Amino acid sequence: MNFINDIKDRCAFRFMSDCGLRVSEVCNLKIEDVNLEEREILVVCGKRKKDRTVPIPATSELLKLIPTVRNRRREGWLFLSNYSSGGIPDRSINARTLQISIKKYIKKAGLPEWISCHTLRHSYASYLAENRIGLEIIRDNLGHESLSTTSIYLHTQTVIRKEQVDSVKF
Numbered sequence: 001m002n003f004i005n006d007i008k009d010r011c012a013f014r015f016m017s018d019c020g021l022r023v024s025e026v027c028n029l030k031i032e033d034v035n036l037e038e039r040e041i042l043v044v045c046g047k048r049k050k051d052r053t054v055p056i057p058a059t060s061e062l063l064k065l066i067p068t069v070r071n072r073r074r075e076g077w078l079f080l081s082n083y084s085s086g087g088i089p090d091r092s093i094n095a096r097t098l099q100i101s102i103k104k105y106i107k108k109a110g111l112p113e114w115i116s117c118h119t120l121r122h123s124y125a126s127y128l129a130e131n132r133i134g135l136e137i138i139r140d141n142l143g144h145e146s147l148s149t150t151s152i153y154l155h156t157q158t159v160i161r162k163e164q165v166d167s168v169k170f
Helices: 007-019 023-027 062-070 095-109 117-130 135-142 147-166
Strands: 040-043 052-055
Touching: 007 023, 007 062, 007 095, 007 117, 023 095, 052 135, 095 117, 117 135, 135 147
Parallel strands: none
Antiparallel strands: 040 052
C-alpha cells in the first residue's frame, strides 16, 4: 500500500484488502452505504443481487481515508468517475479503471504480475481463516452463497496446522 500515492486509489484498494469487497462492489459504493460510526458497509446488490453488511476493521486505514474521499459530500457515489458529461462528475468509477490502476502500483512495487484486485479479496479471506474466523462469517463477509465456495480459503489453515503439528516432537 505504500506505493499507492493517490488517496482515492488507496481507499478503493483498502476496501478490497480490509473488507473483502469485489472491485465492482467498490465501484458501486455510495457515501450513504458507509457507516463510520458503526464501522460497517452496506454492499447493495452484490453478486447475485444480494445485499450484505460488512464490518470495517477497527484498525483499518479506511476510517481515516473515507472522510477525505467523500470530501464533505453526504450522498452519491463514493468514487466518482473522472469523466462525465458537462464537467460534473455524476457517475461512479469504472471497474476497469481500478484494475488498471492496481496493475500500475503492482509494477511500481515490483510485485508479481499475477496479483490483481481479486487477489486483495483472497488475501482478506485467507487472513481471516488464518486467524481462526469461522467459515460462516467469512462466507457472509464475502457474500458467497455456498460454504463450498468459501472453503477454498481453508487450504491456508491446513498449511498452518501442518506446520504446528510438525513443530511438535513425538
